[in-house]
Amino acid sequence: MIAKRYEPFWKTKSMLDMDSQEWESLCDGCGKCCLQKLQDEEDDAVYYTNLACAQLDISACRCRVYEDRQQHVAECLVLKPEDVAQFDWLPDTCSYRVLRETGDLPNWHPLVTGSDKEMLRQGLSVRHYAVTETSVDEDRWQEHIIRWVHGMPEPFEP
Numbered sequence: 001m002i003a004k005r006y007e008p009f010w011k012t013k014s015m016l017d018m019d020s021q022e023w024e025s026l027c028d029g030c031g032k033c034c035l036q037k038l039q040d041e042e043d044d045a046v047y048y049t050n051l052a053c054a055q056l057d058i059s060a061c062r063c064r065v066y067e068d069r070q071q072h073v074a075e076c077l078v079l080k081p082e083d084v085a086q087f088d089w090l091p092d093t094c095s096y097r098v099l100r101e102t103g104d105l106p107n108w109h110p111l112v113t114g115s116d117k118e119m120l121r122q123g124l125s126v127r128h129y130a131v132t133e134t135s136v137d138e139d140r141w142q143e144h145i146i147r148w149v150h151g152m153p154e155p156f157e158p
């Protein structure tokens with residue numbers, strides 16, 4: 001008898017049908033969305049920096065206040081399945097975005113490989129290059145603008 005091939009939940013369920021544990025587990029823990037962003041006042045373009053929110057434990061790439069993060073950081077956005085169509089502001093390697101755009105998770109995702117080793121090996125976590133926002137005066141944040149090329153950060157001048 002041929003065993004039925006197991007299909008993981010992210011391939012069989014829509015994001016709207018996932019339970020909260022499944023939804024949270026889609027996050028690969030890269031920390032990119034916890035980097036400060038600057039918005040151009042003229043054309044509203046958004047630029048990421050390598051400056052991490054003060055609540056991000058950079059070495060572990062984990063939010064220190066995750067459960068009640070919006071009470072600590074009012075502008076921290078909570079990702080919800082019903083908002084998935086508006087996820088274009090997320091980095092293009094963000095697993096929520098990749099799943100929405102391709103129907104699958106990236107092959108380095110911890111849910112696919114069983115650990116975060118492969119994503120760390122590929123340098124996809126901000127722990128390799130982020131510095132905390134409090135270490136830089138706000139009038140110099142512009143010098144920290146980056147863009148990602150194949151998931152890796154490069155200094156960028158808009």
Ligand code: SF4
Nearest residue numbers: 027028030031033094
């Ligand atoms: S960018 Fe996406 S995958 Fe990375 S930490 Fe943020 S929500 Fe999770």
Ligand code: SF4
Nearest residue numbers: 034053055056063076
């Ligand atoms: S409060 Fe936590 S989840 Fe929100 S941006 Fe800061 S570190 Fe990230």
